[in-house]
Amino acid sequence: NAGVTQTPKFRVLKTGQSMTLLCxxxxxxxxxxxxxxDPGMGLRLIHYSVGEGTxxxxxxxxxxxxxxxxxxxFLLGLESAAPSQTSVYFCASSPGGTSRREQYFGPGTRLTxx
Amino acid sequence: xQSVTQLDSQVPVFEEAPVELRCNYSxxxxxxxxxxxQYPNQGLQLLLKYLSGSTLVKGINGFEAEFNKSQTxxxxxxxxxxxxxxxxxxxxxxxxxxxTASKLTFGTGTRLQVTL
Numbered sequence: 176n177a178g179v180t181q182t183p184k185f186r187v188l189k190t191g192q193s194m195t196l197l198c199x200x201x202x203x204x205x206x207x208x209x210x211x212x213d214p215g216m217g218l219r220l221i222h223y224s225v226g227e228g229t230x231x232x233x234x235x236x237x238x239x240x241x242x243x244x245x246x247x248x249f250l251l252g253l254e255s256a257a258p259s260q261t262s263v264y265f266c267a268s269s270p271g272g273t274s275r276r277e278q279y280f281g282p283g284t285r286l287t288x289x
Numbered sequence: 290x291q292s293v294t295q296l297d298s299q300v301p302v303f304e305e306a307p308v309e310l311r312c313n314y315s316x317x318x319x320x321x322x323x324x325x326x327q328y329p330n331q332g333l334q335l336l337l338k339y340l341s342g343s344t345l346v347k348g349i350n351g352f353e354a355e356f357n358k359s360q361t362x363x364x365x366x367x368x369x370x371x372x373x374x375x376x377x378x379x380x381x382x383x384x385x386x387x388x389t390a391s392k393l394t395f396g397t398g399t400r401l402q403v404t405l
Contacts, residue, residue, distance in 0.1 A: 179332075206391070215298070217379060217395035218333075233392065265332055269391055276321050276340070276383050276391035280332035 177201055179281035181266050187287045188256045196251040196284050198266030205271040207249040208233070208278065209241060211262040218265060224249055256288045291316040291382050295396035302403055304372055310365040310399045312354075312380030320382040322363040323393070324354055327377040336378070339363065350374065375403045 182197040198207065206225055210218040220233030222241040230241045238260060240252045249268075253260060263285050267278040292315045302308045314320065321340050325333040337348025344356040354365045363380060380396040 208392075215397055217293075217397045218381075218393075219395075220392055223392065267333075277323075277335060277338060278391065278393060280325075280334070282332045283330075 179266055179268055179279055181264075181281040181284050183284060184282070185285050187289065188253075189289055190256060190258060192256050193252070193254050194256065194286075195253075196264055196266075196286075198249045198251070198268075198281060199247055200249075200266075200268040200279070201247065202268060202270070202279065203246070204268035204279070205246075206269045207243065208267045208269075209239070209249065209251045210265045210267065211235065212265060212283075213262050221251065221264075256286075258288045260286065261288045262286060291320060291384065291394040293380050293382055293394055293396035295378075295380055295399050297399050298397065299400045299402065302370055302401065304403055304405055305369050307368050308366065308370050308374075308401065310378050310380075310401065312363045312365065312396060314361050314363065314380070314382050316361075316382060316384065319385045321385065321391075322354075322356060323381045323383075324348065324352070324363070324365050325379045325381060325395075326350075327379065327398075329376070333379065336365070370401070370403050372403050372405070374401060376401060 179200045208223040209221040224230045224243040227246045266281040269278045294313045323338045324336040339356045347353045377398045381393040383391045
């Protein structure tokens with residue numbers, strides 16, 4: 176049981192390039208989330224999903240797109256990377272029902288945009 | 290909307306000393322509260338949570354926290370810290386209601402540095 180995994184672990188992009196971050200969970204969780212972590216700012220929610228085929232905007236969605244074509248995967252896309260998107264990105268998932276508010280986090284992806 | 294304040298960005302402490310990490314929140318609705326720990330170069334791990342019931346909550350690794358509704362606080366404590374407790378600690382809240390997804394609002398984190 177791997178829990179929540181993220182691919183890749185590190186990435187360096189040039190301004191204007193695009194990329195996709197992959198999050199996978201093997202816990203059959205309904206809900207999935209993407210956060211970014213910046214120094215002195217804690218974690219901020221980018222987008223989230225309450226089920227396969229559904230996504231919604233979080234606190235800082237601009238410049239990102241997401242897709243959840245399969246229940247176990249949640250993809251975060253950057254169409255045209257900007258230096259302001261240099262950050263550590265965390266994916267999380269949570270089950271439904273009364274436990275849904277406890278989130279399980281992946282190890283993170285460190286992205287640098289030059 | 291909710292907000293979380295962790296007033297101490299860094300807390301240095303000697304090994305075997307007690308520690309308290311402070312967390313205050315603001316919300317117009319009732320909330321669930323969490324403490325997460327992040328060890329260097331790792332993701333976040335749940336330390337403990339308050340959902341309902343006893344206001345004193347015990348978590349992993351000897352940590353505990355007390356929910357104080359009147360002071361809107363959820364301070365984290367440990368009576369005797371170990372070097373291995375060196376990490377970043379995040380307080381987070383999510384509203385009781387607000388749809389099906391539990392959107393967490395995080396504080397800015399407190400870096401606990403334990404030294405010999």
